[in-house]
Amino acid sequence: MAGIETDKRAETAQPKLSTEHLTVAFGRNGKTTPVLNDINLAVGKGEFLCVVGPSGCGKSTLLSTMAGFLSPTSGAVKIDGEVVNGPDPRRIFVFQERGVFPWLTVEGNIEFGLFHLPGAERRRRIIHYIQLVGLEGFEKAYPAELSGGMKQRLEVARALAVNPDMLFLDEPFGSLDSITRLTMRKELLRIWEAERNTIIFVTHDIDEAVQLADRVAVMSDRPARIQGIVKIDIEHPRDVSSPSYLELRDGISQQLGLAHKI
Amino acid sequence: MNSLAEPRKWERVFWPVLASIAFLALWHFCVIWSHTKVFPSPLAVEKGMLELARKGLLLRYIADSLRRVALGFGAAAVLGIPVGLTLGWYPAANQVVNPVLQMLRPISPLAWIPVAIVFFGVGDTTAVFLIFLSAFFPIVVACVSGVSNVPSVYRRAGRNFGLNPAQLLARVVFPAALPQIIIGLRIALGIAWLVVVAAEMIAVDSGLGYLVIDARNSGKRYDLVVAAMLLIGVIGLALDLCFRRLRNIRSVRWGFRNEW
Numbered sequence: 001m002a003g004i005e006t007d008k009r010a011e012t013a014q015p016k017l018s019t020e021h022l023t024v025a026f027g028r029n030g031k032t033t034p035v036l037n038d039i040n041l042a043v044g045k046g047e048f049l050c051v052v053g054p055s056g057c058g059k060s061t062l063l064s065t066m067a068g069f070l071s072p073t074s075g076a077v078k079i080d081g082e083v084v085n086g087p088d089p090r091r092i093f094v095f096q097e098r099g100v101f102p103w104l105t106v107e108g109n110i111e112f113g114l115f116h117l118p119g120a121e122r123r124r125r126i127i128h129y130i131q132l133v134g135l136e137g138f139e140k141a142y143p144a145e146l147s148g149g150m151k152q153r154l155e156v157a158r159a160l161a162v163n164p165d166m167l168f169l170d171e172p173f174g175s176l177d178s179i180t181r182l183t184m185r186k187e188l189l190r191i192w193e194a195e196r197n198t199i200i201f202v203t204h205d206i207d208e209a210v211q212l213a214d215r216v217a218v219m220s221d222r223p224a225r226i227q228g229i230v231k232i233d234i235e236h237p238r239d240v241s242s243p244s245y246l247e248l249r250d251g252i253s254q255q256l257g258l259a260h261k262i
Numbered sequence: 263m264n265s266l267a268e269p270r271k272w273e274r275v276f277w278p279v280l281a282s283i284a285f286l287a288l289w290h291f292c293v294i295w296s297h298t299k300v301f302p303s304p305l306a307v308e309k310g311m312l313e314l315a316r317k318g319l320l321l322r323y324i325a326d327s328l329r330r331v332a333l334g335f336g337a338a339a340v341l342g343i344p345v346g347l348t349l350g351w352y353p354a355a356n357q358v359v360n361p362v363l364q365m366l367r368p369i370s371p372l373a374w375i376p377v378a379i380v381f382f383g384v385g386d387t388t389a390v391f392l393i394f395l396s397a398f399f400p401i402v403v404a405c406v407s408g409v410s411n412v413p414s415v416y417r418r419a420g421r422n423f424g425l426n427p428a429q430l431l432a433r434v435v436f437p438a439a440l441p442q443i444i445i446g447l448r449i450a451l452g453i454a455w456l457v458v459v460a461a462e463m464i465a466v467d468s469g470l471g472y473l474v475i476d477a478r479n480s481g482k483r484y485d486l487v488v489a490a491m492l493l494i495g496v497i498g499l500a501l502d503l504c505f506r507r508l509r510n511i512r513s514v515r516w517g518f519r520n521e522w
Binding site for chain 1: 421
């Protein structure tokens with residue numbers, strides 16, 4: 001099975017990203033609150049990992065630390081075997097659509113990270129990524145004129161335009177309506193299948209995680225640990241009513257201690 | 263008219279014009295009915311203005327006032343924006359300077375008149391200096407708050423794409439703070455226009471402020487006093503309208519909600 005092969009490769013080859021005894025604590029009013037406790041994770045090259053957990057458990061802290069915006073209290077994040085010391089254009093953090101720059105047009109936003117490239121190559125990338133995320137015809141539009149879903153696609157396009165080998169997505173579709181959210185998931189999978197970046201995707205939506213991920217890391221309440229890693233070995237496109245899908249989804253719900261009935 | 267209905271084009275011109283005519287009529291009849299000997303009627307003011315225009319003083323005084331504001335306000339912007347951006351960028355520096363700034367800010371520029379005269383003598387420089395002072399602090403304060411209100415996601419995004427601090431300031435922080443800076447400049451220009459009148463009353467012998475005080479002192483020409491007042495009002499309004507057009511620039515439009 002394809003799933004198992006990827007897994008073997010991840011075990012033998014060097015992981016793209018690994019966290020080693022990663023602990024993060026915040027100091028406030030003279031006392032330190034532990035947020036992440038001894039996180040050990042290995043993510044393979046080209047893998048799509050979802051992180052789920054109860055709200056406020058430290059998922060975003062984990063993602064910010066992996067991206068280099070926060071420093072670990074102890075332990076380390078390694079990417080390609082090197083310790084992460086700060087943010088890097090090779091790995092882009094995608095905020096909800098809040099990260100697009102309102103003073104730049106769609107083109108201007110996508111061009112933002114391309115300042116070191118020659119003009120022709122810039123043009124080529126702008127055209128390619130506008131097309132990839134389906135924003136043709138909006139090249140000169142400002143973000144205020146776009147819908148939430150379009151802004152989100154713009155932010156993804158801006159991130160992809162610098163050819164990052166990793167993407168960090170922090171509940172990227174959280175503020176979108178449920179229809180747009182479904183479309184965006186499909187789009188993201190399509191883009192990922194075309195570009196094969198390593199993606200770490202934080203969400204509190206179990207369905208979203210099971211629909212998208214190769215593996216789902218389930219986090220516990222604070223101070224967060226990795227409570228379990230669930231492998232989703234269902235081929236894309238996934239049938240959300242298939243027994244294997246429902247079984248995996250319910251398994252994760254159970255790990256999080258959620259009841260089956262409301 | 264209901265408050266939600268968009269006024270029609272002719273209405274947007276018609277009603278303000280009608281209100282202005284009504285105001286002039288009210289003024290005119292108040293002067294007639296009260297038999298005042300001091301306060302001039304609108305017609306007397308108009309005659310006064312024509313007299314000034316004939317002597318060539320009208321345009322000269324307007325130009326002098328505008329020139330002083332342009333110099334003082336321009337210097338305040340050229341100096342105040344970098345200072346404000348720097349203080350906003352380095353919160354530690356702001357903490358050191360802020361108490362002094364906050365203490366100097368409430369001092370009316372008019373209180374500086376004696377000091378300014380000692381430094382610069384009675385003349386143009388003093389007037390320009392007072393205008394500079396009046397505009398400088400609002401600009402600095404607007405820039406500091408503009409920079410410190412830049413959402414951290416923008417800074418993070420900028421750093422993520424590999425910008426060095428100078429690039430981050432130029433390409434993220436400045437454009438993100440620009441709408442607030444423009445608001446600060448607009449407020450500062452309004453204050454500068456108020457202060458030029460006062461400065462011209464004491465320091466120089468030309469300009470609209472000088473016209474007010476000179477018309478009263480040399481022959482109690484209240485028609486000229488009121489003419490100067492009206493000119494000050496109309497030019498102030500025109501300056502403000504020009505400034506308001508800046509918000510239509512598309513790269514700052516996002517920062518303004520409807521009215522400001």
